[in-house]
Amino acid sequence: MVTKEQVKHLGWLSRLELSDQELDRYTAQIEEIIRYLDKLDSIPLEDIEPIYITKKFTDLRKDKAELFSSNPLGTKYRKNGFVKGPRMA
Amino acid sequence: MAAARNDGWMVKIGLEIHCQLTGLKSKLFCQCSSDYRGMEPNANTCPVCAGLPGTLPLLNEKAVELAGMISLAFGCKIPDRIMFYRKNYFYPDLPKDFQITQYNAYGVSSIGAEGKLEYIPGAGSGADTGGKTARIRRVQLEEDPGRLVYETGSMESSPFALIDYNRAGMPLVEIVTEPDFIDPRDVRIFLNKITSIVEHLGACDTSLEGSVRCDANVSVRGGNRVEIKNVSSFKEVEKALTYEIARQKAKSDREIQVRSETRHWDDARKVTKESRTKEEEQDYRYFPEPDIPSIALGQEFLSAIQSLTPELPDDRKARFVSSYGLSPHVAQVLIDNKQLADFFESCAKINRSPKEIANLIVTDLMGLVGDDKKDSGAIFAGLKIRPAHIAELAGLVDRGVINRNTAKQILGQIVKTGEMPSEVANKTGASMIQDADSLSKAVQEVFRSEQAAVQDAKKNPNASNFLLGKVMQLTKGRASPKAALELINKKLKEEQARPD
Amino acid sequence: MGDLYRLTASQITSGVRNRDFSAEEYICEILDRIEKVEPKVNAFVTVNKEQALNQARILDRWIRDGGNVGPLAGVAVSIKDNICTKGIRTTCGSNMLREYVPPYDATVVTKLQNSGAIIVGKTNLDEFAMGSTTEFSAYGPTRNPWDISRVPGGSSGGSAASVAAQECAVSLGSDTGGSVRCPASFCSIVGIKPTYGLVSRYGLVSYANSLEQISPMGRTVSDAALVLDLISGPDEKDHTTTATPAIRTTGGDIGTGADADKRGLRVGLIKELTAGADAEVSRIVYGAFDLLSSHDCSCTEVSLNAVDYALASYYTIATAEASSNLARYDNLRYGFDMDPEGYEWNTYFAKARSNFGPEAKRRIIVGSYVLSSGYYGKYYLKAQKVRALLKQELKSLYKDYDVLIAPTMPILPFKIGERVEDPLKMYLADVDTVIANLAGIPAMSVPAGFSAGFGVGVQIMADEFKEQTMLQAAQIVESGAGVNRSPDL
C-alpha cells in the first residue's frame, strides 16, 4: 500500500511542491503503478546476475586539462562571477 | 588525559577522510583544471561539471590509478572491477543534485576495501610499546561539490548565497576507517600518517587549503553515533573529539541518551553544535551510475599501479634508520611530514652530518614551527629557512665551531632574516671559546669563586659537572664544553695532588 | 516545382549537388510547408528559420564554387527538442527549460551538420521524453498528421509528425522504451532504434540513460538508414559508446551487395506480442510475415517468455534513472527567470521544480520509490535481473533467427486526451517496444499496412550490431506493403 505520507516524503526528497489534490491523485496512481511493478516478485531470479557494460581502465579519458571556450552557466542571476543562490539559513 | 582511555567508556572513533587528488591535471569527469584555486569564480567550469543537460561524465584514467595506489598503500584489496553509484541529494553547490561516488552496500564497487594501516602512537598515549592498527573499511573515488560563500561572511545573515562551481568535479579519494580509535591524540597521529602517504604518492598536495578534510564519528558505551563535520585542521579534530567525548560522557553519566545526529565544530567557541542535516543516509537512493560502465581492473591494473608507486613513508623511515643512522623516533618524526623528510634529505645531500641535521630539524627547527602548521604540508610557511642553512649549521656544530646551544640561538635568528649561519656566528662572535688562554681564565675564575664546590668535586668526580655549568654560565654558553671539562678535570687533579 | 518538400533525402542531395534546384529554393519550400501545416500539427517547438535559410545560401555558394558536399547536403532535418543544439533553445518540452539555450552541440548534431544537413527546427515531445503520446508537452500536444484529433504517438511525436507531414525529410528522435518506433508506427513512417552504444548520447538530455539511443526517422527505410550511418560510431565524449565499426549502409542503399543474404533471412514472429495486439494490428503483422515468406525468408512463430516481466522491469529502471536525472533542474545554473534572492533554499528548489508537468512528477516519485532504501532489492535489482534474463533468451533466439518481428504498437492511434489520466494504461501500450531497449538490441518500425486510415508499423528486431540484417528485412516489408501514401493536410 502506497500511502499519502510516503508520497509526501518522496516529494520532499525530490523537492517537488505538491498540492493536496496532487498528493491525492498521485498517491492513487502511484499505488496502481507500484502494484504493477510488484509483478517482478513472481519470477524466479535467484540464479541471474545483472549485466553491466564493462570498459577497460586503459580506455578511460586521459588526464589532460583544457578550458571550455565559453561560459556554460546561463543564469542571469550572478554577482562578481558567482552564481546567486537562495538563502541557506 | 585519562578521559580518552578505554576505561570502561568504550570510546569508538571512526574517520572519514577526503583527499583531493591535486596531483592530477584535470577534474574527475571533465577536462577542467584541477588547479582551481585562485581562479575567478566559475571560470573553471564546462558543460560537464556545471551539470548541463545532456552532458556525460568521462572518468579520468589517472584518477583511478592514484586512487588504486592509495588503496594499495593502505593495504586494501582491489576488486577486479569497480563501479560508480549516484548518491541522490539536493544542495545548491551540487550541479547535478546528485554526487557520483562509489558504494559497497550492494556489493563491493569501491577501488579499495578492507585494508589496514599501522601507526605509532605518540609518547604518553599509554601505548608506548609499539604500533597500533586501524582498519580501513574502504577507499572510494568521488567528486567534490562546488563552494558556497556568503557576502556578509555568515550563512545566517546572508539573504542569498554565492555559488562558485570551480571546485565542482574535483577528484576526491574518500578513506573510511572502522571505529578503531579510542584516543583523539591517536587520530591526529593517524591523520598525519595518511597525509604523508598521499604526499609521497604525489596524489595530494596537502599544503593547499581544504585539500584534506576529515569528518569523524564517535560514540561512548555503545551509545548512538554522532558525526562531527566542518573541522578545519587535524589539531581541531583532536579538540572536537575530546570535547564531544566529554559531552557524551556527561550525558551518559546523567543517563540521558545521546542522539544520533550530525554536529558541526564551532572553531571559534570550541564546541560541537547541533546542525540541521541534509538527507539521512537511508534517503540517498543509491543506484549504479548508468553513464559510467563498470571498469575492469585485474592483474594488469595491479601491475601498473605497483610499478608507479614510489617509496612510501614506512620504507623511507627504515631507510632513514639504516642509511643515515637515525633513531626510529627521529626518523618517524621526519617521515610523518613529507616536506620535513624531503627537507632533511636535501640538507643531508649538502652536508654529511645526518644525525646532527636531524637533531637540528626535529628538536630545534620544529620548536620554531607554529602549532597550526605542524600537521600541514606548508610546515615552513613564514620561516626563511633553506636546506643550505641547516646543512651549514650542522657542519658548524660537527666541527666544534659552535655548540648546540648556540646553534639553536642562531637558528632562531636566521629563520627570521634568512642569513647564513656562519655570517651570524661571525657577526655576533658566537663561535665557541676553544683557545686555552680564554678558557683557563674562565676556569680559574670559577675555581676562585666556587671554593666549596671545588672541595666537593675533589672527592666526588660527578660534581665537576656543576663547575662546568658555572663555566658555561660565565662564558654565556660559548665555551666548548668538551675543552672546558678537560681543563676542569686537569685542574682538580692538580688540586688533589696539593696537600690541603 | 512547388513540391520539393516531398522529396527523399537522397533525392534532395543529388538535386542540390547537380544544381537541379538550389538548397535555398528547397528550404524556402520547406519553411512554407511548415508555416502551412504547423497550425494543425504542432510538430515544432522552435522553427529555425533564419539560420536554416542562411545555411542553405552558404551551401549554394559553396556548390557554385565547386566545393565537395556531404551525403546530406541541403537536406532539411528536424531534431527532437531533447537533443542539444548550440545557440538554438532546447526545451525538452518542459517549462523548466523554456529559455534554455545550450552552449554546445550534441555529437549527432555536429555529425549531421558536417554532412551538410540543415536543421529546420526542434520538434515537440512529451516532457523530457516521458510519454507515448506527445500530449505531455508544455508547448501543447502534437497532432497526428493523418487525423489531427488523434495522438501521433510519442515521445518523439513531433519528429514523427514533422516527417509524415513533410515538414522535413528526416528527423532525429530518441528511443528509450519505444519513443521513436511508437510514433513512427502511428504516423506511418520509418524509425530505427540502434544497438545501445552505437550512437553517441552526448548532448541527448537524459531520461533513462541505460536504455535510450538517439534514433533516426524518415519516410523510407533508406533515408532512415542513411542518417543512421552518418550518426553512428564511437564517441570519446560518451563512455557508453562501443568501439564497433559504424554500420555501413552504403549511402542508404542497404540492398547493394547484400541481395544474396536477403534470400536466406530466418524470421521469427514473437507469438506472445502478436497475440496481445488488436486484431487489425495482428492482421497486418501476419501480412508482413507472409510477405517475408514469399521473399524466400524462412518464417517461424517463436516464444519469448520474459516478455511478461519486461514492462515492469522497464518502468522500474526508467523511472529510477529519471528521478535522478531530473534532479539537476533546480533553476540555479540555467532555466527560467526566477530570482533566488530571499528564498530559503529548499523552498526555492521546490517552487522552481513545481514547473514540471504531471507525468514528469509521477515518474520522479515512482523512481524515488523504487530506489528507496529497503526497496532496491525488491525493484531495481530484480528489474536488472529481468533485463539480463531477457538478454539471455534473445541471445539464444538469435542463434536460430536473423530477425524477430512483432507489432510495434498493440493498438491504433487513439484520441488526444483519452489516456492522459490513466498512466498505467498508457504504459501498457509500450509492451512491444521496451524489449529492445532492455536488451540493447536494434529495433525498428516500418510501415506495413493501413487500417481505418492509419498506418500500422511492424517491428523488426535483430541481434546487437546487426542493423544491416534488420534493414534488409525492413526493405522487403516496405517494398511489399505499398504504403507510400501521404496524409492530406
Ligand SMILES: [Mg+2]
Ligand atoms: Mg564522501
Ligand SMILES: [Zn+2]
Ligand atoms: Zn568541467
